[in-house]
Amino acid sequence: MIIYSDGYTLGRNPSETGGGYVVMNEDGDVLCENEIAKKGMTNNEAELLGVLEASKLAEKYDTIITDSMNTYWWVMRRKCKARPDLKDIATEAYINILEKEIDFYQEPRETNLAGIYIEDVLKK
Numbered sequence: 001m002i003i004y005s006d007g008y009t010l011g012r013n014p015s016e017t018g019g020g021y022v023v024m025n026e027d028g029d030v031l032c033e034n035e036i037a038k039k040g041m042t043n044n045e046a047e048l049l050g051v052l053e054a055s056k057l058a059e060k061y062d063t064i065i066t067d068s069m070n071t072y073w074w075v076m077r078r079k080c081k082a083r084p085d086l087k088d089i090a091t092e093a094y095i096n097i098l099e100k101e102i103d104f105y106q107e108p109r110e111t112n113l114a115g116i117y118i119e120d121v122l123k124k
Contacts (some may be wrong), residue, residue, distance in 0.1 A: 001025055001058070002026040003024070003025055003058055004027075004064075004114040005021065005022070005023050005053070005054040005064060005112075005113050005114050006022055006047065006109075006112055006115040006117075007019060007022075007045070007046025007049060007071075008021070008049050008118050009042065012053070012086045014040045014041060014042045015038055015040070015042075018037040019043065020034050020038045021050030021053065021114075022033055022050065023050055023114060024114045026113070029111055030117070031054075031057050033051050036047075036049070042083070044070055044074075044083060044086075047070070047071040048071050048075070048080075048086055048089050048090060051093050052092055055092075055096035055102065057098060058096070059100065060101055061100070061101055061102070062098070062100070062103075062107065063103040064097070064104050065105050065106070066105075067106065067107060067108060067109040067112040068106065072104070075104065076089045076094065077090075087105070093108070
C-alpha cells in the first residue's frame, strides 16, 4: 500500500490555535485525520506527526510519501536541529520504517493525495 501524509497549521505558522495532519492511501481513503489544539504548533511539527502516524498504520513493505523534504531528513537522520524537542517523534517514525521495511519518499505536493485533500477540504 502507498500511504500519503501531510500536515498543516491553522492560521499562521506557528499557529495560535493548532494544526493537524491527514494520512491517506493510494485510493484516496482517509486512514487518519487528526486536528490538535496546541498554541505554537508549527507546520514542521504537524508534518512529522503525520509521518509518525503513517508509520504506525503501515504494514511491512508499504510505502510512505511526504511532501516535506525537511520532515524526510528529520526522520532519516533522526535529528531535528531546529526543533530538538521533536527528535523522539522522528526517531520513533524511523524505527517503525526500519522495522517494517517501509519505503519512505519525499515527493512534490502536487502528487501528495493527503496534501491535495487538505487544500481541497480542510482549508476551505
